[in-house]
Amino acid sequence: MRFDMSTDGLLAQRMARLKSSAIRELLKHSKMDGVISLAGGIPSDALFDFQGLNEATQLAITEQPKSAFQYGLTEGSPLLRERIAELCALRGVHTQAQDIVVTAGSQQALDLVMRATTNPQDIFVVERPTYLAALQTLELAEAQVMSVSSDENGMVVDELAALLETTRIKGVYLVPNFGNPSGVTLSDARRRQLVALAARHDFLIVEDDPYGELRFTEERHATLYQLAKEAGHADRVVYTSSFSKILAPGLRLGWAILPDWLLHKVAIIKQAADLHASSLSQTIVEYYLGTGRLPAQIDKIRQAYRQKGELLSELMASELGDVLSFNQPKGGMFLWARFRQPFDTTAWLQKTLAQGVVFVPGEFFFADNPDQSTLRLSFATATEEQMHEAVARLRRAL
Amino acid sequence: MRFDMSTDGLLAQRMARLKSSAIRELLKHSKMDGVISLAGGIPSDALFDFQGLNEATQLAITEQPKSAFQYGLTEGSPLLRERIAELCALRGVHTQAQDIVVTAGSQQALDLVMRATTNPQDIFVVERPTYLAALQTLELAEAQVMSVSSDENGMVVDELAALLETTRIKGVYLVPNFGNPSGVTLSDARRRQLVALAARHDFLIVEDDPYGELRFTEERHATLYQLAKEAGHADRVVYTSSFSKILAPGLRLGWAILPDWLLHKVAIIKQAADLHASSLSQTIVEYYLGTGRLPAQIDKIRQAYRQKGELLSELMASELGDVLSFNQPKGGMFLWARFRQPFDTTAWLQKTLAQGVVFVPGEFFFADNPDQSTLRLSFATATEEQMHEAVARLRRAL
Numbered sequence: 001m002r003f004d005m006s007t008d009g010l011l012a013q014r015m016a017r018l019k020s021s022a023i024r025e026l027l028k029h030s031k032m033d034g035v036i037s038l039a040g041g042i043p044s045d046a047l048f049d050f051q052g053l054n055e056a057t058q059l060a061i062t063e064q065p066k067s068a069f070q071y072g073l074t075e076g077s078p079l080l081r082e083r084i085a086e087l088c089a090l091r092g093v094h095t096q097a098q099d100i101v102v103t104a105g106s107q108q109a110l111d112l113v114m115r116a117t118t119n120p121q122d123i124f125v126v127e128r129p130t131y132l133a134a135l136q137t138l139e140l141a142e143a144q145v146m147s148v149s150s151d152e153n154g155m156v157v158d159e160l161a162a163l164l165e166t167t168r169i170k171g172v173y174l175v176p177n178f179g180n181p182s183g184v185t186l187s188d189a190r191r192r193q194l195v196a197l198a199a200r201h202d203f204l205i206v207e208d209d210p211y212g213e214l215r216f217t218e219e220r221h222a223t224l225y226q227l228a229k230e231a232g233h234a235d236r237v238v239y240t241s242s243f244s245k246i247l248a249p250g251l252r253l254g255w256a257i258l259p260d261w262l263l264h265k266v267a268i269i270k271q272a273a274d275l276h277a278s279s280l281s282q283t284i285v286e287y288y289l290g291t292g293r294l295p296a297q298i299d300k301i302r303q304a305y306r307q308k309g310e311l312l313s314e315l316m317a318s319e320l321g322d323v324l325s326f327n328q329p330k331g332g333m334f335l336w337a338r339f340r341q342p343f344d345t346t347a348w349l350q351k352t353l354a355q356g357v358v359f360v361p362g363e364f365f366f367a368d369n370p371d372q373s374t375l376r377l378s379f380a381t382a383t384e385e386q387m388h389e390a391v392a393r394l395r396r397a398l
Numbered sequence: 399m400r401f402d403m404s405t406d407g408l409l410a411q412r413m414a415r416l417k418s419s420a421i422r423e424l425l426k427h428s429k430m431d432g433v434i435s436l437a438g439g440i441p442s443d444a445l446f447d448f449q450g451l452n453e454a455t456q457l458a459i460t461e462q463p464k465s466a467f468q469y470g471l472t473e474g475s476p477l478l479r480e481r482i483a484e485l486c487a488l489r490g491v492h493t494q495a496q497d498i499v500v501t502a503g504s505q506q507a508l509d510l511v512m513r514a515t516t517n518p519q520d521i522f523v524v525e526r527p528t529y530l531a532a533l534q535t536l537e538l539a540e541a542q543v544m545s546v547s548s549d550e551n552g553m554v555v556d557e558l559a560a561l562l563e564t565t566r567i568k569g570v571y572l573v574p575n576f577g578n579p580s581g582v583t584l585s586d587a588r589r590r591q592l593v594a595l596a597a598r599h600d601f602l603i604v605e606d607d608p609y610g611e612l613r614f615t616e617e618r619h620a621t622l623y624q625l626a627k628e629a630g631h632a633d634r635v636v637y638t639s640s641f642s643k644i645l646a647p648g649l650r651l652g653w654a655i656l657p658d659w660l661l662h663k664v665a666i667i668k669q670a671a672d673l674h675a676s677s678l679s680q681t682i683v684e685y686y687l688g689t690g691r692l693p694a695q696i697d698k699i700r701q702a703y704r705q706k707g708e709l710l711s712e713l714m715a716s717e718l719g720d721v722l723s724f725n726q727p728k729g730g731m732f733l734w735a736r737f738r739q740p741f742d743t744t745a746w747l748q749k750t751l752a753q754g755v756v757f758v759p760g761e762f763f764f765a766d767n768p769d770q771s772t773l774r775l776s777f778a779t780a781t782e783e784q785m786h787e788a789v790a791r792l793r794r795a796l
Contacts, residue, residue, distance in 0.1 A: 045464045053467060054459050061455050066443045069451060069646035104502060104672035111671045115538070136670035140513070248467035250677030272534035273509045274502035278676045279648030 036390040038377040039358045041180060043245050043333070046381075047304055049297045053248060056288035060280065068283040074271045075263075076102025076255070077282045083289040084255050090295075091212060093223050093239060095257045101266055102277050106210055106242035106254035110134055110173075112273065113206060113238050113256065114141035116265040122170035125163065127155045129336070129365035129374065131180045134173050134208065143170070145367040152327050154179070154186030157193045164201045171204035176224060177212040178332025181365045181376035185330060188221055195227045198236040210242045210254075213298050215331035216306035225257060235259035243285060245333070246298050251281040305333060308379040308387065315391040316377075323398065333380040336362070339373040346372065348397065355393040434788040436775040437756045439578065441643050441731070444779075445702055447695045451646060454686035458678065466681040472669045473661075474500025474653070475680045481687040482653050488693075489610060491621050491637060493655045499664055500675050504608055504640035504652035508532050508571075510671065511604055511636050511654065512539035514663040520568035523561065525553045527734070527763035527772065529578045532571050532606065541568070543765040550725050552577070552584030555591045562599045569602035574622060575610040576730025579763045579774035583728060586619055593625045596634040608640045608652075611696050613729035614704035623655060633657035641683060643731070644696050649679040703731060706777040706785065713789040714775075721796065731778040734760070737771040744770065746795065753791040 060068045067077070075081070081097035088095055103109040110133070118124065120142035126134065128147040138145050146169070148159040155174050163169070172194070176186040186194075198205050207224040225239040242254035258266055270276070288294065309329040316326060316337065326337035339345070346361040362374025382390060458466045465475070473479070479495035486493055501507040508531070516522065518540035524532065526545040536543050544567070546557040553572050561567070570592070574584040584592075596603050605622040623637040640652035656664055668674070686692065707727040714724060714735065724735040737743070744759040760772025780788060 042469045045468045048463070048467055050459075050463050050467075053463075057455060057459050061448075061452050065446070065448050065451075067648070069446055069448075069648040070443045071440045071642075071647045104676075107670070108672040133670060133673075136666075140667065140670055244469075249469045250465070250467040252672060252674070252676045268534075269538065272505070272531060272538055273671065274506040274650060275531075276650070278502075278650045278679055280682075281676055281678060284678075 034356050035353070036357045036382060036386045036393070038379070038382060038387075038390055039360045040378055040381055041333070042378075042381060043249060043301070044304065044381045047301050048248055049293060049300075052288055052291060052293040052297065053284070056284045056291065059287040060283040063287075064283050068280045070279060072276045072279045072282065074101075074267050074276045076100065076277060077279070077286065080282045080286045080289075081255075083286060087289065087294070088239075088241075088257070091223065092220075093225055093257070094229070095225075095239075099257050099259075099263065101256050101258060101263060101270065102282060103240075103254045103256060103270070104252045104274065104277050105244055105249070106208060106240040106256075107133055107137075108270075108273070108277075109238075109240040109254055109256035110206065110208065111137045111140065112266045112269050113240075113258075113262070114138055114143065115269050116262060117204060118143045118170055123167060125160060125169055125172045126367050127174050127179065127182070128367065128369070129181050129362060129371075130173070130367060131175055131208065132364055135367055138173070147367045147369070150179070150182055150184060152184055154184050154190060155194070157190045157197070160194070161197060164197060169201070169203050171206055172198070173206045173208065175208045175211070177209055177221070178214060178330065178334075180211070180332070181334050181360070181362065182336045183327060183329045183332055183334045184336075185219075185221065191221060191224055191227055195224055195231060195233075195236070198228065199231065199233045203236070205237045207237055207239045208241075209239060210245050211332040212241070213246055214302055214305055214333070216302065216309060217330055219330065235261060238262065246294065246301065247285070247288065251278070251285065253277055253281050253285055302331075305331075305380060308382070308384070309335065311384055312377065312379040312387055312391070315387060319391045319395045320398075329379070333378050335377045335379060337375055337377065338362070338371070341373075343373040345375045352394055352397040355397045357390045357393040357397070359394075432754050433751070434755045434780060434784045434791070436777070436780060436785075436788055437758045438776055438779055439731070440779060441647060441699070442702065442779045445699050446646055447691060447698075450686055450689060450691040450695065451682070454682045454689065457685040458681035461685075462681050466678045468677060470674045470677045470680065472499075472665050472674045474498065474675060475677070475684065478680045478684045478687075479653075481684060485687065485692070486637075486639075486655070489621065490618075491623055491655070492627070493623075493637075497655050497657075497661065499654050499656060499661060499668065500680060501638075501652045501654060501668070502650045502672065502675050503642055503647070504606060504638040504654075505531055505535075506668075506671070506675075507636075507638040507652055507654035508604065508606065509535045509538065510664045510667050511638075511656075511660070512536055512541065513667050514660060515602060516541045516568055521565060523558060523567055523570045524765050525572050525577065525580070526765065526767070527579050527760060527769075528571070528765060529573055529606065530762055533765055536571070545765045545767070548577070548580055548582060550582055552582050552588060553592070555588040555595070558592070559595060562595060567599070567601050569604055570596070571604045571606065573606045573609070575607055575619070576612060576728065576732075578609070578730070579732050579758070579760065580734045581725060581727045581730055581732045582734075583617075583619065589619060589622055589625055593622055593629060593631075593634070596626065597629065597631045601634070603635045605635055605637045606639075607637060608643050609730040610639070611644055612700055612703055612731070614700065614707060615728055617728065633659060636660065644692065644699065645683070645686065649676070649683065651675055651679050651683055700729075703729075703778060706780070706782070707733065709782055710775065710777040710785055710789070713785060717789045717793045718796075727777070731776050733775045733777060735773050735775065736760075736769070739771075741771040743773045750792055750795040753795045755788045755791040755795070757792075
């Protein structure tokens with residue numbers, strides 16, 4: 001066998017460095033009998049709107065069977081793009097259907113944008129910590145990844161500003177609302193500062209917003225997209241989002257709002273990548289959005305996750321508050337914690353697994369300088385009873 | 399606007415060269431009122447098994463709603479991979495579920511394989527003519543594309559052998575059965591010769607087989623995959639196929655059979671590209687394959703395309719046989735024709751459009767040295783009446 005890592009697939013070599021296979025191995029444990037998983041990044045299917053999905057599916061396959069099962073347009077169905085534009089407007093993101101490309105989840109939007117914009121060695125800046133699978137798309141694009149800190153107000157934009165004094169960058173990737181894994185939200189002041197920097201230093205902001213609707217309070221922030229648009233340079237922001245966390249991930253549908261200079265490139269690459277997103281999924285979501293059920297469904301998810309997030313926060317504070325610090329989640333699906341003393345959470349995972357509970361060690365979410373004393377806990381899928389037990393097991397594993 | 403083609407996205411620049419946007423523009427014409435399209439590469443939705451698809455969809459959303467709407471495994475659902483292995487066995491392709499990755503159509507399989515194997519400037523060899531969207535994946539992977547001729551017996555493997563005397567290549571991409579656009583099938587002798595060359599010269603064969611089941615005669619050929627396996631080097635062949643031409647392209651489901659050294663790399667890249675194929679589509683196809691309806695459905699498509707292919711051949715021979723030559727299709731969806739005298743089919747397209755009929759000019763299917771006197775006609779979607787009229791219009795446009 002002469003095909004091997006040394007001669008074949010530099011990209012694949014870069015991927016291997018990311019330890020994503022380690023994560024995959026880890027998550028297999030979460031399926032073991034009796035193990036409670038706080039590791040997964042998946043939404044709770046106990047909350048899915050099966051009735052609404054069922055009705056929308058019936059409509060799709062009886063009213064529009066040809067569109068649902070035939071090839072479609074690469075950019076996505078015109079009606080779905082209209083409906084997504086309406087959905088975005090409710091979020092304060094004012095765009096047009098023609099600026100939207102429907103993708104296979106926001107994951108594909110990230111991969112396409114990185115492929116379309118990034119040449120080898122171009123610098124992309126991410127938060128520390130950041131979304132693992134975004135790092136994977138950057139690695140595949142052979143970007144040079146740099147990182148800046150985040151705190152309870154999100155990315156520390158002053159650090160980025162300092163970096164920009166000496167370094168030309170291609171773009172910044174961030175999750176400004178209830179980030180994965182950190183759970184934090186970027187403050188208004190930092191949003192404005194970041195948008196101004198993008199204009200001054202000519203870089204692209206990739207605003208990844210899968211969790212923005214899952215807020216537990218009434219606190220809302222303008223999107224980077226909208227702020228940039230109002231400042232006259234919307235061409236500096238790509239906004240991506242997804243139906244995965246608010247409706248159903250198995251449909252594999254997300255979208256990107258793209259500036260003119262980028263949309264056509266992304267469409268050409270998407271055509272080569274998979275032609276277009278599932279026509280059936282698109283037709284179902286067209287009907288689902290047409291029923292007007294989504295706002296109530298989002299409310300339901302928001303209430304449920306808020307309760308779970310509060311419970312996990314209480315349990316963590318009472319059981320582990322002496323050894324760990326964390327910010328109480330204000331939205332999303334994740335609680336990010338940090339041991340007060342130097343600690344190796346990856347090593348600890350073996351002990352917690354022996355007790356029957358798993359999480360994701362924080363080091364996987366760092367592009368560089370991993371903080372090994374951190375960990376990510378998801379509160380989306382465990383029941384309240386499981387959460388009590390899980391935290392007790394974490395305590396016993398200390 | 400400082401982001402532009404000169405500084406941004408070398409890959410996108412390469413794509414632009416491929417004129418895929420020209421094709422996209424062209425195909426828009428095929429939707430115009432009164433225009434008969436022989437241009438599309440799409441299957442006939444008049445033949446779709448809507449009853450079977452409807453039943454399978456009902457089962458998916460009532461029996462397995464959680465799997466259908468939740469995240470799934472990157473490689474694909476275990477049951478679907480089993481069913482695909484069974485389907486492959488009926489084609490004489492003997493493999494195991496664990497060697498299969500489910501993809502978003504075979505298009506994604508090609509993109510993933512090129513990304514996983516090909517470094518910039520690696521040489522990939524294709525047929526002349528070849529499948530346009532495969533060229534796109536090779537361009538995105540920054541491969542250097544070389545081509546060898548094809549004739550009525552498919553790729554001229556002797557030409558490849560001569561090339562290999564002086565040139566080290568990474569792989570060969572081909573559609574050995576009823577190729578798009580050429581319609582030709584690789585002979586048994588050339589299949590064995592190609593497999594032997596891959597072993598001797600250490601390159602990868604990407605065997606793209608979306609049309610193999612759509613044969614109009616009883617003539618069958620062993621797959622390159624199976625020949626290589628029997629010769630003890632299956633690790634030299636990737637076999638890709640799709641449900642798009644035999645069931646429904648809107649589901650966006652295909653698959654790749656991958657050697658061990660490549661499967662894990664492909665899975666890692668797929669995880670970054672879109673996490674996994676639509677769970678809903680996968681669950682529907684699991685049920686559909688479980689009903690046992692597929693063989694009859696394939697027979698139905700085969701009969702219908704055979705009749706249409708024969709009709710188009712007769713019409714072309716009688717109306718245009720004096721100016722064009724072509725091989726009568728023995729399967730698939732395409733008739734590939736060539737003017738007997740030097741001719742520019744791209745220029746001619748404007749005239750045929752004025753008469754109300756469109757096709758795809760052949761030059762788009764060449765990696766290099768385009769033969770401008772060629773054209774591709776699809777017989778999959780036009781009715782018999784439309785085909786009579788379309789050929790009459792082509793005649794009038796001369």
